[in-house]
Every structure is written in structure tokens, then in C-alpha cells.
Amino acid sequence: MHDLVHDLATTLLGEEILDQSKQGYTGGSSCRFALLTDCSKPLESSTTSLAMLRALRFMDCRDCEVHGSAFCAANSLRVLDLSECLINKLPDSIGRMKQLRYINAPKIRDRMIPECITTLSKLRFLSLRGSCFILALPDSIGEIQDLVHLDLSGCSGIEELPESFGDLKSLEHLDFANCQDVIGVSQCLARFTKLQYLNLSNCENVGQLPKALGSLTELQYLNLSNSSYLSGNELDEAEFLGSLTKLKYLNLSAGGQELLDIRRLPEALGSLTELKYLNLSDQCRLRKLPTSFGNLCNLVHLDLSRCFYLRDVSAALNGLTKLQYLDLYGCSSGAHAMEGLQEVFGNLSELRHLNFGAIYRSFLYPDEINVLYLDEINVLLERICTLTNLEYLNLSQNDTMSSIPETLCNIKKLHTLDLSGCQSLHRLPDF
Known part of the structure; x- marks a missing residue:
């Protein structure tokens, strides 16, 4: 190519x-x-x-x-x-190249960026990603006022931002992913009103969720995965997030860190009607989704994996007819949470990827309860087998599941089927 x-x-x-x-x-x-x-x-x-x-x-x-x-x-x-x-060191001579608009210089091994880079007044794109040895940005970084794209992902040595950082008012793309110790971002956000892309994933010391985030009305991509913005209960009442109506990508994954577990999501989440990607994985304390969740009618990708205590999943999914990717792995408040899914799956005809692993597990319920749910499991599996666009199906770790319907053979596009850990399974279709 x-x-x-x-x-x-x-x-x-x-x-x-x-x-x-x-x-x-x-x-x-x-x-x-x-x-x-x-x-x-x-x-x-x-x-x-x-x-x-x-x-x-x-x-x-x-x-x-x-x-x-x-x-x-x-x-x-x-x-x-x-x-x-x-790149052991970014050469000082770069400051003489006054016409530069684009610099891609990742993994710099020096501790400092030459101050002269801030004299490149026409610079619009700067990527220093993966430069983990850099300890600070130039004090006059704010003088690059036409800068639109700044990628500092993986610059884990940066802790404090210079005062002039907030002068980068033309920024549309800002990436601080994996800058674990960086502080001072929140103080600048209100000035970045043109931002369309903001990545603060794995920023563990970026502070508490600021109301200024709600003023970034041009945002289309927001990644707060493993960010300290998810700590405490502030997200519960963060109704100001409803102003981010252009948002298409939202990642609120906790990555298994208990301190970042969300107990409740604001009802304003339902205002994000342009949202196509939503990741809530590992939110172990989340018990219920907002009643407005069904307003997210343009969702294509939804990850609820390991939301162990989430209930009323079927009610939340009702109306999300454009879903192509759905991950429910480990939503094992289980049978109760899955009630009504037979009807919901009947409306998810666009699904390509379905992870339905670890939903019905024997250690979660007494034997008499498990028996009651066997018929429900079978009906639900029959419904899943009507999803003819499925390409990936994960039914692993459902150790109370005893058989797979013959109608699974109707899913002609299926290329991956995961049945690992299904210990009670004794009959498979004749593929």
C-alpha cells in the first residue's frame, strides 16, 4: 500500500x-x-x-x-x-524556523524543551507524546497563540503547568493521557472554549471535577478514564455536563480503582443525544442508570462491563436501536438486572459485538433460584440467536447455561463464539 x-x-x-x-x-x-x-x-x-x-x-x-x-x-x-x-534533545536551531506549522517530535529524552520553540508564532500542531523525561514546559508556552493541536500524552514527568498555559485559547485538541502527576489543568479549562478533543485519562492528580468543564460546548471527545475527576461523588450532581451537547465520545471507565467508582450518573447525561461511544466499564458501585438514558438514541458503542451491581439494564437499553457494540460482561446482579432483555434484544438488530459473559453464575444464587432462571436463559438465548448481524458473541463464564439453541446456526456472519467457563454446557448446535 x-x-x-x-x-x-x-x-x-x-x-x-x-x-x-x-x-x-x-x-x-x-x-x-x-x-x-x-x-x-x-x-x-x-x-x-x-x-x-x-x-x-x-x-x-x-x-x-x-x-x-x-x-x-x-x-x-x-x-x-x-x-x-x-531525539535526545530537541535542537535549539528549531527556533529559527519561523514558518513551521507542524512539529511531530515524540519520545524526547531531554528534561526540557528549548524556550525558543515559543517564538514559532505560526505553529498549529505540536506533538511531544511519550516524552516521559520532560519535567516542564517552557514558561512562555502561551505565546504560541495559534496552537490548535497539543499532544502531551505520556509526558509523565510534567507536574506543574506554566501560568501562560491558559493563554492557548485556540486549542481544539488537548491530550494529557497518562500524565499521572500533572496539576493545574482545571484552572485553564474555562479559557479553552474551542476545545473539541480532551483526554485526561490516567491523570490521577488533575483535581476535582470543575464546573468549567461544562463551558466546553464544542467538545466532541472526552476521556476521563481513571482520572481524579471521577473521584468522590461530584459526578452525581454534575448536571452542567448536559451542556456538552456535541459530545460523541465519552469514557468514564474506572479501570477497577474503587476510589473512582461512580454511584450515580446525572440525569443531564440524557441531553447528550449525539453521543455514539460511551464507556462505563468497572463502575462497580453504579446501581442504576439515569431515567434519561434512553435518550441516547445515537449510541453505537456501549460498554457496561464489570458494572457488577447495575440493575434495570433492560429499561436503560430500550430505544438504543443503533447499538453495534454492547458489553455487559459481569453485570451479575444478573438475572434481576437482565429481566426484560428478551424484548430489548429483539430491537437491537444492528448489533455486531455482544459480550454477555459472566451474567448467570451459580455462586451468585441458591440452587432453587438457578432452576427458576433456566427457562429465562433459554428464551434469552433464542432471542440472541435472532441477531443476524452478530459477528462476535461472548457467552463465557455462564456456568448455569446447559445448552445452546440450534438457531445459533442462523447467524451467518458470526466469526467468534466464546463459551469458555460454561461448565454446565452439555449440548451444542450441529454447526
């Missing part, structure tokens, strides 16, 4: 592309895009007209330390991609 893309680009752009990975490469005087394989030596002006060069990417240089002379002479660069280089 890479060769096809390269050949197409060469056909369209001709001598405007310089690709050192190809034998017999040449560069014309009008070369604008360069794909180079050595980031340790100066870019030769004899190879191409450096004044014309607009985009530069180094490929397969992970064992080669990047040197400032490899690109600093190309003063007209708009795009600099160092994602496949070994």
Missing part, C-alpha cells in the same frame, strides 16, 4: 518529492517535500533547493540521533516530522 501511495504522489507531484528510500532518487530545484533516511547530517543544498522545501520527514531513523543541522537550513519548512528519529 505504501508503494501505491508513493507512486500516486510521484505521478501527481513529479520532482516536487525527494525520497531517499528509493534507489536512484533525485531532487529537482522545485522539490517541496522530502522523505529522508539520515537525520544525523546536514541536509545538502546540492540535493534540493532548501528555500523551496515545505515538508520534511525522516524515516527509519530510530537508531540515529537527530541533529539540528539535518533540517535547520530549510528555513521555509512548514512541516517537520521527527516521529521515527532518536
Whole structure:
């Protein structure tokens, strides 16, 4: 596929592309895009007209330390991609490249970013992801006022943000994933009114849930998984989240951490009618979903796995007819929670992925209770077998389940069936 893309680009752009990975490469005087394989030596002006060069990417240089002379002479660069280089230190010479709009420089091994990067007033995209050795951002980071995309995911050494960070008012994409110790984000949020993407997953010290989050009305992606924003009972009353009406992705997973367990979700959740992805996995204390949950009629992906005490699941799912992915693994308040699912499954004709594992387990109920639910299990399985679009079905750890209906063979698209841990199973369909 890479060769096809390269050949197409060469056909369209001709001598405007310089690709050192190809034998017999040449560069014309009008070369604008360069794909180079050595980031340790100066870019030769004899190879191409450096004044014309607009985009530069180094490929397969992970064992080669990047040197400032490899690109600093190309003063007209708009795009600099160092994602496949070994970056011990981001060269100070980068501050002379005043036309830069895009810098991709992950996994920097130095403790500091050169202050001169803040003089790149036209910079719109900056990715420093995975730079776990960086201890701080430049004090004047806020001077890059046109910055739209900032990826600091995995920069786990950063603790405090500079005061000027809140001046980045043009930000639309902000990623702090896995910055466990970072603080000060909440104080800036109210100023980031253009944000469309915010990832604070695994930010364990980011503070308590701020009302300022409700002012980010352009948000489409919000990931708070394992974030300290989920701690305490603040989310219970966070009705201001209902103002995030453009949200399409929401992750509130607790990751098995008890301190992040949500006891209740705000009724305002039902206002997020554009939501397509919702992850509530590992919310062990969550017992009931909001009555407004059925308003989420555009949900495609719903993860309720290991919500052990969740009840009235069928009532919450009623009306979510666009679901393609549904994970109910371990919702083992079990038979009570699953009452009425026969009818619900009849309306989920778009389902592709269904995880129904560890729902009916013998240790949860006395034997006499288990017997009462055998008929219900069979009826429910028959209903599941009418979901003809299913491609993945997990029925594992249901150790009271004794048989699988013959109608399972009607699911022609099914490619994965997990029956592990079904100890009472004695009969399978004739596949």
C-alpha cells in the first residue's frame, strides 16, 4: 500500500518529492517535500533547493540521533516530522524556523524543551507524546497563540503547568493521557472554549471535577478514564455536563480503582443525544442508570462491563436501536438486572459485538433460584440467536447455561463464539 501511495504522489507531484528510500532518487530545484533516511547530517543544498522545501520527514531513523543541522537550513519548512528519529534533545536551531506549522517530535529524552520553540508564532500542531523525561514546559508556552493541536500524552514527568498555559485559547485538541502527576489543568479549562478533543485519562492528580468543564460546548471527545475527576461523588450532581451537547465520545471507565467508582450518573447525561461511544466499564458501585438514558438514541458503542451491581439494564437499553457494540460482561446482579432483555434484544438488530459473559453464575444464587432462571436463559438465548448481524458473541463464564439453541446456526456472519467457563454446557448446535 505504501508503494501505491508513493507512486500516486510521484505521478501527481513529479520532482516536487525527494525520497531517499528509493534507489536512484533525485531532487529537482522545485522539490517541496522530502522523505529522508539520515537525520544525523546536514541536509545538502546540492540535493534540493532548501528555500523551496515545505515538508520534511525522516524515516527509519530510530537508531540515529537527530541533529539540528539535518533540517535547520530549510528555513521555509512548514512541516517537520521527527516521529521515527532518536531525539535526545530537541535542537535549539528549531527556533529559527519561523514558518513551521507542524512539529511531530515524540519520545524526547531531554528534561526540557528549548524556550525558543515559543517564538514559532505560526505553529498549529505540536506533538511531544511519550516524552516521559520532560519535567516542564517552557514558561512562555502561551505565546504560541495559534496552537490548535497539543499532544502531551505520556509526558509523565510534567507536574506543574506554566501560568501562560491558559493563554492557548485556540486549542481544539488537548491530550494529557497518562500524565499521572500533572496539576493545574482545571484552572485553564474555562479559557479553552474551542476545545473539541480532551483526554485526561490516567491523570490521577488533575483535581476535582470543575464546573468549567461544562463551558466546553464544542467538545466532541472526552476521556476521563481513571482520572481524579471521577473521584468522590461530584459526578452525581454534575448536571452542567448536559451542556456538552456535541459530545460523541465519552469514557468514564474506572479501570477497577474503587476510589473512582461512580454511584450515580446525572440525569443531564440524557441531553447528550449525539453521543455514539460511551464507556462505563468497572463502575462497580453504579446501581442504576439515569431515567434519561434512553435518550441516547445515537449510541453505537456501549460498554457496561464489570458494572457488577447495575440493575434495570433492560429499561436503560430500550430505544438504543443503533447499538453495534454492547458489553455487559459481569453485570451479575444478573438475572434481576437482565429481566426484560428478551424484548430489548429483539430491537437491537444492528448489533455486531455482544459480550454477555459472566451474567448467570451459580455462586451468585441458591440452587432453587438457578432452576427458576433456566427457562429465562433459554428464551434469552433464542432471542440472541435472532441477531443476524452478530459477528462476535461472548457467552463465557455462564456456568448455569446447559445448552445452546440450534438457531445459533442462523447467524451467518458470526466469526467468534466464546463459551469458555460454561461448565454446565452439555449440548451444542450441529454447526
